[in-house]
């Protein structure tokens with residue numbers, strides 16, 4: 001583990017403050033996915049765009065993102081707060097009785113879906129660093145009536161979870177937001193039981209992003225600038241001790257990238273070469289095991 005210089009630590013702090021403010025605002029205003037989202041499928045669904053009917057658009061978004069019809073049974077207050085870029089619960093193939101941890105649980109959508117899969121003998125913990133998101137997730141829990149889930153305030157780089165206590169770690173479009181991804185993977189390794197597994201949906205890149213995107217805090221909070229190159233992502237997971245690391249692209253959608261870039265509110269409003277972004281950033285399913 002390397003010690004950070006003051007400048008590096010300041011950058012980490014800046015990113016964390018900006019990301020927390022961004023998602024705190026989304027949770028407090030309860031901005032639906034049709035108006036503001038981190039990542040998602042095409043503009044066809046309205047995600048990352050603006051306008052449209054609230055619940056219908058939200059349903060279209062989650063139906064496209066999630067493979068299981070379970071998502072359609074959740075209350076609109078939950079599905080409207082889907083900020084993910086994949087379906088980690090399906091990817092994880094959960095079993096009854098398992099203990100699951102969701103990194104960056106947001107409004108709780110994947111926690112509730114996982115809770116249904118693991119049943120009353122299992123347990124799901126959602127961790128999120130944004131107090132407003134935790135508050136929203138707990139309010140959603142009351143609406144869902146889930147008794148086998150809980151939400152904890154904390155950073156995924158310093159998980160409020162005991163060593164060797166979790167069977168499966170899921171996460172939906174969150175690790176890319178972390179300013180210290182190697183530390184996230186070290187923490188996930190620490191809390192997983194031996195033989196435990198990681199099933200994560202995330203944005204990764206294959207090739208460089210334009211500089212104006214890379215240097216924008218707004219693009220970081222929008223799940224683009226913080227995305228790691230796929231080779232570095234795999235290396236960070238392996239360095240933490242994981243084996244059988246696999247990264248599979250899920251979808252690659254030009255319309256989504258156009259809309260996401262348009263929504264980024266880049267500080268300097270320079271023209272961005274979206275082609276460079278489509279060629280580079282994509283959503284991926286990431287799996288790995290703790291030996």
Ligand SMILES: C[S@@+](CC[C@H](N)C(=O)[O-])C[C@H]1O[C@@H](n2cnc3c(N)ncnc32)[C@H](O)[C@@H]1O
Pocket residue numbers: 019020023024038039081082083084085103104105106107108109110127128129130133154155156157171172173174177178179
């Ligand atoms: C893009 S949203 C995804 C929310 C949820 N997973 C979903 O699919 O709807 C990112 C969430 O991760 C949280 N988050 C971002 N960085 C975090 C960190 N370093 N530690 C804990 N939570 C974090 C944010 O507060 C926000 O709720």
